[in-house]
Amino acid sequence: MHRKLIESFGIRVRQCREKRGWSQERLAEYSGLDRSYVGEIERGRVIASIVTVQKLAQALNIDLADLLTNCGPPSGPGRSN
Amino acid sequence: MHRKLIESFGIRVRQCREKRGWSQERLAEYSGLDRSYVGEIERGRVIASIVTVQKLAQALNIDLADLLTNCGPPSGPGRSN
Incomplete structure (x- = not known):
C-alpha cells in the first residue's frame, strides 16, 4: 500500500521535472x-x-x-529554464 | 520555513484527531x-x-x-468513535 505511494510520488517528481525540461542536477540545485x-x-x-x-x-x-x-501546471513565474 | 510546516502539520493532526473526539492512543491504534x-x-x-x-x-x-x-471534514463512514 505504502509502496505505491512512494513509487507514485517518485514518478510525479520526475514528471514535474521533465515537464520543465530540467535535469536531476537542476532540480537538486533548486531544491537544495x-x-x-x-x-x-x-x-x-x-x-x-x-x-x-x-x-x-x-x-x-x-x-x-x-x-x-498530481503534477500541477508547469511553474508560472518563479523558476524558469 | 520548514519549521513552520512541521509545526502546522502537527497542529493539523491534533485538530483532526480532536474533531473526532479521539485520544492520541486511539489515533495511534488506527494509524498503526x-x-x-x-x-x-x-x-x-x-x-x-x-x-x-x-x-x-x-x-x-x-x-x-x-x-x-487543512483538516477536511470529520470522517464520513469509515472509522467512527
Missing part, C-alpha cells in the same frame, strides 16, 4: 537536495519526508499537496 | 503508529515521512493532501 537523493526519490527507493516534499514543491513552484496528488 | 510518536508529531518535534502522513490520513479517513493543507 543532493542529486543522487533526487534520483533515489524518483526511483521510489527512499521515503521522502514532508520537508523534502516541501523543498521539491518550492523548487518546482507548485503546491506541496499538488506534488503529492 | 506508536502513541508517543503521534504525540511527537503533534508537538512538531519530529518530521513525518509521506508514509506516516498516509497512515494518519487513512486513520482519519481524509485525503493525504488534505491532511497537509
Whole structure:
C-alpha cells in the first residue's frame, strides 16, 4: 500500500521535472537536495519526508499537496529554464 | 520555513484527531503508529515521512493532501468513535 505511494510520488517528481525540461542536477540545485537523493526519490527507493516534499514543491513552484496528488501546471513565474 | 510546516502539520493532526473526539492512543491504534510518536508529531518535534502522513490520513479517513493543507471534514463512514 505504502509502496505505491512512494513509487507514485517518485514518478510525479520526475514528471514535474521533465515537464520543465530540467535535469536531476537542476532540480537538486533548486531544491537544495543532493542529486543522487533526487534520483533515489524518483526511483521510489527512499521515503521522502514532508520537508523534502516541501523543498521539491518550492523548487518546482507548485503546491506541496499538488506534488503529492498530481503534477500541477508547469511553474508560472518563479523558476524558469 | 520548514519549521513552520512541521509545526502546522502537527497542529493539523491534533485538530483532526480532536474533531473526532479521539485520544492520541486511539489515533495511534488506527494509524498503526506508536502513541508517543503521534504525540511527537503533534508537538512538531519530529518530521513525518509521506508514509506516516498516509497512515494518519487513512486513520482519519481524509485525503493525504488534505491532511497537509487543512483538516477536511470529520470522517464520513469509515472509522467512527
